[in-house]
Amino acid sequence: MFKKILIANRGEIAVRIIRTCREMGIQTVAVYSEADAGAAHVLEADESILLGESEPSKSYLNIERLIAAAKNTGSEAIHPGYGFLAENPEFAESCEAAGIPFIGPPARVIRDLGNKTLARRIMESASVPVIPGMLEATTDPSLLSQEAERMGYPVMVKAVAGGGGKGMRIVLNRETMEEACMSAMSEAEKAFGNGSLYLEKYLKAPRHVEFQILADHHGNVVHLFERECSIQRRHQKIIEETPSPAMTPSLRNAMGKAAVSAARASGYVNAGTIEFMLDRSGQFYFLEVNTRLQVEHPVTEMTTGIDLVRQQLEIASGNHLTFSQEDITQRGHAIECRIYAEDPEANFYPSPGPVLLHREPTGPGIRNDSGICEGFEVPIEYDPILSKLITMAATREAARERMIRALKSYVILGIRTIIPFLIDILSSPEFAKGNTYTDFIDRNFKNWSQSKEDEDLARIAYVVEEMTYFNKPATKVKNSGWPTPWETLGEWRM
Amino acid sequence: MKYRLKIAEETFDVDVSNLDSEQDLRFTIGEKEYNVRYQAISDNYFHLIMNGKATEVFVARGEQGKHIFVNGRTFLVQDEDQLPIRRARRRGLAETPGEVTPPMPSVVVRILVEEGDCVKRGQGLIVVSAMKMQTTLRAPSDGRVKKINTSIDAKVAPGDILVEIEEEVENE
Structure with missing residues (x-):
């Protein structure tokens, strides 16, 4: 196994990868841009290297600087995360050329599958249905x-x-x-x-259902069941879950087999995701392969008990998969909500700015993969994802109720987030019934605005905060003849 | 004590008075009355019992006002009497018809019109990008492009007037 790896990414996914590395005793090197000097992934890593200016081409997309950082720190492999260079075949090639394993599929596979039309031809040849x-x-x-x-x-x-x-x-x-x-x-x-x-x-209002696969260097390929990701805005997922409410055992079997065939046909190695569209008649079509760890991978981890990042590291270091298809089982139901820094009342415009207060939800069956910390300035340059909140329970209904509870106690102040919007979606009868199709938001939540219900409480909170803010020194000094230093210190902060 | 507190575009008079103890307050907001007992847990964390019902609220002071969290919702609450003049003016500008301003801090990626062009209401003028999302700014009304005050790759913010549109005077 590698002793030290470099993580060529930022935010929540870099933090998530660092956590598994720490559990496995692998040293981590974070990279960052000027905008991310105080970012969570830099704080959690064992070492960190400044790549350059905030502009992605001068930092997270700069292959030369990343390879140099890996060499200078003695990193034995590079994990690309998702986004940025994760699906860039030149980057995978540059890593291989520098003698540093790329934790992902071979460059050729990324290139073939990244070319969406070539991918369609590969799938057709493997008898996987395409749109x-x-x-x-x-x-x-x-x-x-x-x-x-x-x-x-x-x-x-x-x-x-x-x-x-x-x-x-x-x-x-x-x-x-x-x-x-x-x-x-x-x-x-x-x-x-x-x-x-x-x-x-264009298929009208299908479901988006994808299969997680793992493939090692020795020809073993398994799938880890499906994820349903139909709730999307601007064609980007915001809520994912597993199992899919639309799934039947026979459909799961057929789609799982197609996913494994798709992986084999492309010569896939490492973790990947085969995305399908599922129409209302139960017919499914190949959409694309994501040749990387997915944003929504935690729901699979929660229900199968398999750490996908650990598997990626095992596979990249040449180890065999230690389980077969029959060994993999799914328990319970998991839901993930992506917490984006966006204003859901203003067409989901990004909302960069300072995180003034951050308090994460806790309790049974709750996981929060966060990439922010209090005091961090969410930069304008990158994807607006802040964190991913995942809940798990025995049934879909219990996982849904748990998610509502968790969202209602997730405090992020200073920037707008889509949390209030997510609460209303999770609370809606259509979501509860599992009527989740890709037009869900347009059909049920067009022109959504936040309920005015708690506005008076917010006004009361304003006044209460004002009173304690200004009263504090006064109440402390009150009734004392000669104030002691402890009383006059008043508003000191450490 | 009286406050004029604004949330989104709505301002309400908030009247507050002390009851028996320092921690017990009576609020009048519009037509409604609330008895509130409060406890400050920290600078940002308050426990409120409003008309007998307990709630945790979180408050953070920001540049534009206070950010307040209640039951999963967040509100920007502003004291109408303390609002900086600059903001009011900026907002005033953005509301002027014929002036096109970006909805958020962003970078100009494309300019779709030239000075002197006639444009229709809803026609794309400028494409800006922030956090990897591209947005097309559109003409607020029919008219002629009087002035373009920006260029490709310029960093722009709400309140910056990127394009000025002159309404065509109809000649009979």
């Missing part, structure tokens, strides 16, 4: 328009190098096609350095 659409990508808007006419609107415009909803647009009619292509192209160019787009037939 009807283009098998080649292009940067020519007129070609895309022609193709859209042929397929019939509505269509889904997608970046060939895409992921996380970036460079993706639903286009309902030909009038909006050109602007959608242009903005998707520029977004994809910026996010992935590749603006090529392709089209897929």
